Ligand SMILES: O=C[C@H](O)[C@H](O)COP(=O)(O)O
Ligand SMILES: C=C(OP(=O)(O)O)C(=O)O
């Protein structure tokens with residue numbers, strides 16, 4: 001079939017070949033890949049340029065200290081989990097967290113799911129060994145299957161098509177849920193009340209929940225019908241890892257002539273793909289979406305400044321978010337230098353804390369895990385550093401699910417390492433469960449209020 005490619009889409013597909021692109025799958029059949037991406041290039045984008053520009057505006061408020069970002073969702077979404085229940089529970093968890101943070105900070109919370117596109121994973125090792133067998137590592141449902149068999153682990157470009165469809169399905173659900181009354185303020189507060197009343201973890205937050213209840217009662221008394229606040233603004237994001245997929249979904253906005261990744265509102269560059277001369281930075285420099293870059297503990301200030309020159313040369317608030325994932329032990333050492341140097345350059349970036357990826361350990365059972373208290377400590381360090389410097393701790397980026405999984409230890413429900421096998425369901429990294437996520441939101445609310 002003859003397909004008409006946007007000229008820019010074809011040009012972007014070439015980036016992968018003209019700049020070094022790390023963490024890309026070894027697709028075994030280039031013709032099959034080309035067939036899939038050519039077709040994707042003719043499909044409707046999943047998000048519009050207007051929505052992406054709106055999010056950029058919201059993120060500009062975060063950069064100016066006038067809003068907070070809450071970004072969360074699975075480490076790796078899976079095709080099997082694109083169900084109404086799973087999406088609803090994730091959304092519900094994020095909305096509950098957002099209400100708590102909004103009340104504590106008296107600032108709008110920009111809600112962004114790691115959802116509807118978070119299907120590709122960078123890995124520490126290209127292969128996985130089990131016993132005597134060595135197979136390619138699982139790279140996310142966009143690339144191969146989790147099952148440890150040669151068949152499942154072979155990269156299959158047909159999965160890129162499924163990723164597009166799964167993302168479209170998730171977005172549909174998110175859009176209906178956030179506009180159809182599910183996200184109403186009173187409803188979300190009622191869920192939080194349930195968490196406080198019914199869980200051991202929630203008890204200590206009773207007075208905070210009471211205050212929110214009184215604020216709602218006050219609004220009612222003033223004649224504001226909170227049922228009318230039934231719509232929540234919600235955006236989606238993922239790591240822009242697979243350049244073949246991202247290139248195929250890049251579109252020119254006919255209104256402005258600007259290029260946008262059409263696969264999600266906000267895309268980020270991971271810690272493993274932020275090389276200054278690499279294809280990811282080149283691709284991200286050309287799209288107009290709001291974007292983020294992850295920064296690990298070894299991120300050098302000079303490299304961060306060069307990244308800003310490449311990705312946000314106009315120094316526009318809202319364009320660039322720096323997501324720091326230094327680890328609880330390092331964040332207090334490494335963050336001040338970065339914040340000071342970036343500020344001295346005149347860049348108005350959003351600073352966001354990812355307290356998950358610098359704090360991964362292996363439990364005696366062999367499960368990858370994270371301790372809730374360590375996660376909390378990194379967030380606390382992040383907030384302390386910003387307070388000391390007079391800058392804005394712009395928000396958090398977390399791996400979470402709405403389900404009662406047992407993947408991270410600690411938290412209000414005191415999950416133990418022995419509990420990990422009970423319900424360990426993640427396809428990649430350990431996620432905070434529903435209770436731990438709310439626990440984190442209430443703790444963060446206390447930190448913001450204490451300062
Ligand atoms: O988010 C995902 C992981 O941190 C990343 O894929 C590396 O995980 P790995 O060390 O298991 O490969
Ligand atoms: C791989 C991830 O993070 P990082 O790039 O920070 O390691 C992730 O967010 O799942």
Ligand SMILES: [Mn+2]
Pocket residue numbers: 075076357399428429
């Ligand atoms: Mn992860």
